[in-house]
Amino acid sequence: MAGLKIKGKPSSTRDRLFRATIALILVAVSAVVLVPLLNLLALSLSDPARVGEVTGLSILPKGFSTVNYRVLAANPLFVRSILNALFITVVGTAINLVVTSMAAFALTRANLPGRRFFMLLVIVIMVLEPGLIPEYLVVKKIGLMNSLWAVILYKTVNVYYLIILMRFFEEVPQSLIEAARVDGAGYGTIFLKIMLPLAKPALATLGLFYGVFHWNEYFRASIYLSDPDKYPLQLILRQFVVLDDTASLIGSGALFSYEEAARLDYGALKASTIIVAMLPVLIVYPLILKYYTKGVMEGGVKE
Amino acid sequence: MRQEGFLIVLLVPALVYFSVYHLVPMAGMVLAFQDFRIVGHSQWVGLKHFKLLFSSPSFLGVLKNTLIISSMKIILFFPLPIAFALMLNELRSVLVRKFVQATAYLPHFLSWVVISGVWISFLSPSTGGANQARGLVGLPPVDYMTSKSAIRWVLFASETWRSLGWDSIIYLAALMRISPSLYESADMDGAGPLQKAVYITIPELAPTMITVLILNLGFFMSAGFDQVFNMMNDSVISVVDILDTYVYRIGLLNMQYSFSTAASLFKGLIGLVLILGTHTAAKKVTGKGLW
Numbered sequence: 001m002a003g004l005k006i007k008g009k010p011s012s013t014r015d016r017l018f019r020a021t022i023a024l025i026l027v028a029v030s031a032v033v034l035v036p037l038l039n040l041l042a043l044s045l046s047d048p049a050r051v052g053e054v055t056g057l058s059i060l061p062k063g064f065s066t067v068n069y070r071v072l073a074a075n076p077l078f079v080r081s082i083l084n085a086l087f088i089t090v091v092g093t094a095i096n097l098v099v100t101s102m103a104a105f106a107l108t109r110a111n112l113p114g115r116r117f118f119m120l121l122v123i124v125i126m127v128l129e130p131g132l133i134p135e136y137l138v139v140k141k142i143g144l145m146n147s148l149w150a151v152i153l154y155k156t157v158n159v160y161y162l163i164i165l166m167r168f169f170e171e172v173p174q175s176l177i178e179a180a181r182v183d184g185a186g187y188g189t190i191f192l193k194i195m196l197p198l199a200k201p202a203l204a205t206l207g208l209f210y211g212v213f214h215w216n217e218y219f220r221a222s223i224y225l226s227d228p229d230k231y232p233l234q235l236i237l238r239q240f241v242v243l244d245d246t247a248s249l250i251g252s253g254a255l256f257s258y259e260e261a262a263r264l265d266y267g268a269l270k271a272s273t274i275i276v277a278m279l280p281v282l283i284v285y286p287l288i289l290k291y292y293t294k295g296v297m298e299g300g301v302k303e
Numbered sequence: 304m305r306q307e308g309f310l311i312v313l314l315v316p317a318l319v320y321f322s323v324y325h326l327v328p329m330a331g332m333v334l335a336f337q338d339f340r341i342v343g344h345s346q347w348v349g350l351k352h353f354k355l356l357f358s359s360p361s362f363l364g365v366l367k368n369t370l371i372i373s374s375m376k377i378i379l380f381f382p383l384p385i386a387f388a389l390m391l392n393e394l395r396s397v398l399v400r401k402f403v404q405a406t407a408y409l410p411h412f413l414s415w416v417v418i419s420g421v422w423i424s425f426l427s428p429s430t431g432g433a434n435q436a437r438g439l440v441g442l443p444p445v446d447y448m449t450s451k452s453a454i455r456w457v458l459f460a461s462e463t464w465r466s467l468g469w470d471s472i473i474y475l476a477a478l479m480r481i482s483p484s485l486y487e488s489a490d491m492d493g494a495g496p497l498q499k500a501v502y503i504t505i506p507e508l509a510p511t512m513i514t515v516l517i518l519n520l521g522f523f524m525s526a527g528f529d530q531v532f533n534m535m536n537d538s539v540i541s542v543v544d545i546l547d548t549y550v551y552r553i554g555l556l557n558m559q560y561s562f563s564t565a566a567s568l569f570k571g572l573i574g575l576v577l578i579l580g581t582h583t584a585a586k587k588v589t590g591k592g593l594w
Contacts, residue, residue: 014495015495015496018393018495018496018497019393019394019395019496022390022393022394023394023396023399025390026387026390026391026394026399026403027399027403029387029403029406029407029467029468030402030403030406030407032464033406033407033409033410033464033468034406035432036421036422036424036425036432037421039424039425039432040421040424055430055432055435056425056427056430056431056432056433056434056435056436057432057435057436098316099316099317099320100317102313102314102316102317103313103314103316103317105313106310106311106313106314107314109310111307111310112307112310112311112314113307113310113311118314121321125321125325125326127575127578127579128325128329128571128575129567129570129571129574130324130325130328130329130331130332130571131328131331131332131334131550131563131564131567131568131571132547132550132551132554132555132563132567133331133334133550133554133555133560133563133564133567134327134328134329134330134331134332134334134564135324135328135331136554136555137328137331137334137560138323138324138327138328138331142323153320153323153324154324155324156316156317156320156324157317157320157321162317186306186309187306187309187310187313188309191313212412215414216412216413216414216415216416216417217414218414218416219528219529219532223555234414234416234417235416237416237417237420238416238533241416241419241420241423242416242419242420242423242533267424267430270420270424271424273420274417274420274421274424277414277416277417277420278413278417281412281413285409285412288412289404289405289408
């Protein structure tokens with residue numbers, strides 16, 4: 001955006017006032033995003049005895065205590081749900097990347113038999129939405145009920161991401177591929193040694209998006225999993241915070257191993273659960289900003 | 304030939320996935336014309352479930368909610384990311400700009416479960432920040448989450464909170480493509496920032512605006528399942544229940560598989576017409592489409 005800066009003419013007072021107003025509005029938008037999040041962080045880290053002093057607009061904790069997080073860490077169901085979510089995210093993302101990149105490579109080769117038919121299939125899948133009940137019945141029929149695999153395999157290929165990757169593969173210079181062919185390379189070598197290394201930035205971006213998707217998933221887990229031991233964190237969070245079902249998480253004896261337990265505040269405990277559920281996203285967020293927004297700003301929007 | 308066979312092998316895992324999670328369930332939509340049986344063959348009943356659907360007052364209410372909530376989230380929301388991108392474009396300080404972008408894009412990556420948790424807490428009548436801010440100016444507290452008149456605005460506001468920044472990216476990218484010489488000559492003529500926005504920036508952004516609006520209209524029947532599912536409660540269900548939440552409740556909770564599938568087939572067909580129609584329109588306006 002630096003190109004838009006206009007040099008030379010000194011800005012008038014009116015211009016400066018205009019820009020200052022805009023900066024103020026934008027910073028206010030940032031505050032509206034940040035204050036509710038920081039408020040929860042403050043609530044979760046406050047001393048239980050002083051948690052009442054934390055107002056809805058405070059962004060700093062009153063006193064300091066990690067008791068809420070220790071209570072959560074001592075809860076087997078909660079810890080289990082984090083492990084489940086990590087498993088779904090890591091395995092799911094790996095499968096996403098392998099299957100999507102193989103399909104994108106095959107679909108961009110001119111001599112793939114039936115290529116036009118497969119492309120039509122991709123478009124049909126993009127515009128036709130299967131109903132929830134038929135999907136549920138299929139998953140039930142193939143025996144994936146109450147299995148983490150039902151959740152992992154849902155959205156194995158995001159059709160939009162597939163198309164983004166296809167466009168990326170199409171842009172690889174034909175001469176590069178021809179040269180490899182002359183050297184006797186087959187499709188396997190071209191895919192592994194030329195295409196995948198070149199597509200690293202695109203794969204990293206899609207991997208981050210797939211990863212965030214898996215970490216945030218709760219709905220398929222709620223309909224396919226019946227065993228609470230298999231629930232991912234977002235589903236536990238939904239029960240605890242959205243449905244206000246405190247018994248399932250707190251009912252266990254783990255809570256009472258802490259002397260502060262009697263003074264525990266549910267609001268603060270909920271806040272801590274929300275913070276933990278956001279944490280992995282916050283950790284990869286700088287990478288997302290780096291890869292995605294940079295890609296968009298430099299190469300135009302690819303959607 | 305061996306080489307072409309290898310390409311098919313690469314495609315097989317994706318084809319298996321498409322079959323299991325897309326094609327077979329798509330074929331399974333015939334359930335809408337049958338009475339579901341757990342054992343044995345389901346009976347064909349023609350349009351019975353569709354007739355029931357259109358004579359059901361609850362379905363008509365749900366349809367109305369879907370249209371209202373979609374209108375708010377697509378049409379009313381539409382100018383906001385544009386305004387946000389324009390304002391961001393006027394910022395001179397790179398630091399402030401980066402800070403505003405980094406914070407405004409963040410909520411897009413949070414799950415609706417998390418966002419709902421954040422908003423329920425922020426809107427709490429006793430301890431929430433929103434009501435304490437009202438208290439500062441002497442206004443009485445409002446229980447937004449359980450108020451029938453407020454809840455749709457909560458949906459609109461939380462959608463804005465989540466998407467304002469992220470949806471402005473496409474406009475920021477379009478702004479970068481505007482030739483600086485246009486602004487330079489406007490400067491020579493002594494145009495102010497507001498005039499430059501009205502006479503250069505907005506006309507240059509028009510194709511992007513039209514594309515975004517048209518493509519979003521293709522999802523008019525969806526209205527955002529995850530958001531509504533995580534923000535609704537018994538007090539407000541009559542004003543926020545949308546097609547997708549209705550299908551879930553009637554189908555999976557009440558086990559009326561056929562009736563619920565009729566509702567999702569209806570939604571899918573309208574959605575298909577909208578997507579194909581709006582896509583053709585977008586192609587006409589901008590000269591390029593998604594396929």
